[in-house]
Amino acid sequence: MKRHVLTLAMASSVALASVAGASAQVKIGILNDQSGVYADFGGKWSVEAAKMAIEDFGGSVLNGKIELVTADHQNKPDVGSNIARQWYDVDGVDMIAELTTSSVALAVQELTKQKKKINIVVGAATSRLTGDMCTPYGFHWAYDTRALAVGTGGALTKSGGDSWFFLTADYAFGYQLEEDTAKAVKDNGGKVLGAVKHPLNNADFSSFLLQAQTSKAKVIGLANAGLDTTNTIKQAADFGITTGGQKLAGLLTTLAEVHGLGLKAAQGLVVTEGYYWDLDDQSREFGERFLKRTGRMPNMVHAGTYSGVMHYLKAVKAAGTKDADAVAKKMKETAVDDFFGKGGKVLANGRMVHEMYLLEVKTPAESKKPWDYYKLISKIPGEQAFFTLEQSGCKL
Numbered sequence: 001m002k003r004h005v006l007t008l009a010m011a012s013s014v015a016l017a018s019v020a021g022a023s024a025q026v027k028i029g030i031l032n033d034q035s036g037v038y039a040d041f042g043g044k045w046s047v048e049a050a051k052m053a054i055e056d057f058g059g060s061v062l063n064g065k066i067e068l069v070t071a072d073h074q075n076k077p078d079v080g081s082n083i084a085r086q087w088y089d090v091d092g093v094d095m096i097a098e099l100t101t102s103s104v105a106l107a108v109q110e111l112t113k114q115k116k117k118i119n120i121v122v123g124a125a126t127s128r129l130t131g132d133m134c135t136p137y138g139f140h141w142a143y144d145t146r147a148l149a150v151g152t153g154g155a156l157t158k159s160g161g162d163s164w165f166f167l168t169a170d171y172a173f174g175y176q177l178e179e180d181t182a183k184a185v186k187d188n189g190g191k192v193l194g195a196v197k198h199p200l201n202n203a204d205f206s207s208f209l210l211q212a213q214t215s216k217a218k219v220i221g222l223a224n225a226g227l228d229t230t231n232t233i234k235q236a237a238d239f240g241i242t243t244g245g246q247k248l249a250g251l252l253t254t255l256a257e258v259h260g261l262g263l264k265a266a267q268g269l270v271v272t273e274g275y276y277w278d279l280d281d282q283s284r285e286f287g288e289r290f291l292k293r294t295g296r297m298p299n300m301v302h303a304g305t306y307s308g309v310m311h312y313l314k315a316v317k318a319a320g321t322k323d324a325d326a327v328a329k330k331m332k333e334t335a336v337d338d339f340f341g342k343g344g345k346v347l348a349n350g351r352m353v354h355e356m357y358l359l360e361v362k363t364p365a366e367s368k369k370p371w372d373y374y375k376l377i378s379k380i381p382g383e384q385a386f387f388t389l390e391q392s393g394c395k396l
Helices: 011-020 043-057 077-089 102-115 145-158 172-187 206-215 226-238 255-261 281-294 300-319 324-333
Strands: 003-008 026-032 064-072 095-098 118-121 138-140 163-169 191-198 219-223 247-250 270-273 356-361 374-380
Touching (some): 043 064, 102 118, 172 219, 191 206, 247 270, 281 300, 300 324
């Protein structure tokens, strides 16, 4: 098991920590996939985003330094739960964030409820996290399957893509994304012709793509993410799927995957993200700082990790304690309204509601500078993108 410990303290916070004692006052854990299919989707880049948030906050809170720990959960719920239990019971971690992979996020959120700690899910998608599996201490930040479905699924159906076939990752995230998108398709007058499930971290998509091609569906919805999405799109080109008239919809495709594919392969993809670095001055300022540190522009998972960690720290400061009940209350009372969550608000079920963006990947000719990958199709108001508290199914 790969684990690292990163202690972040600026000069001023070192002095404050020495007054309060040597130990960290607040300890944050970033738990995600750092070596597998989602390593670029979140991975070490999310760790860097969390470091930026802690540094920008000032490195200390409650008269003590802020410490960051990080680990690779390998996309396995048992591994993720064991790390989280160790962090909570032995290492004194107060909050766990990022949690890419829905099955891991659901497992860790349940443990977090038992331990009365805070978790902020950024990289996992399932809307169940703030639905039937909601908890008083669980928060969901950047996006979810409902927002992706309303964005990409709804928009493509309205524009004529009214028959769909799904290639779905065979675990909680894929099931929920397919279910939510299928509903959006049907609600907009479309129909679903079929679906096929594939293993996580799959290498060969030929049999699945053949079924999708044979279906004659106008749109092939990719209910997967990370390298699975990248590999599906690359292999779809070999089958001549898009040249044959079918359209690929990357239901969870971010800037990281577009960068991995290159514009020649990714051009024309319609995607939904909660952040794009070139939307406005605030987005560009964060994007440029991130680029200088990492050599790459952030996607919505990296930007969302920064936003979630910063909001948590502000809530700790405002509450004057790291007690989970007091901090959760402050997080829900306080508007987000940063470069990521403009006008954002946190519902009682922990869902952070904010604007989402429907984007189309540019052609190589349209791109004028490095990382100039998207053109904005439309903005989706948060109230339209996400479930209301009543719709979510949360019993809190």
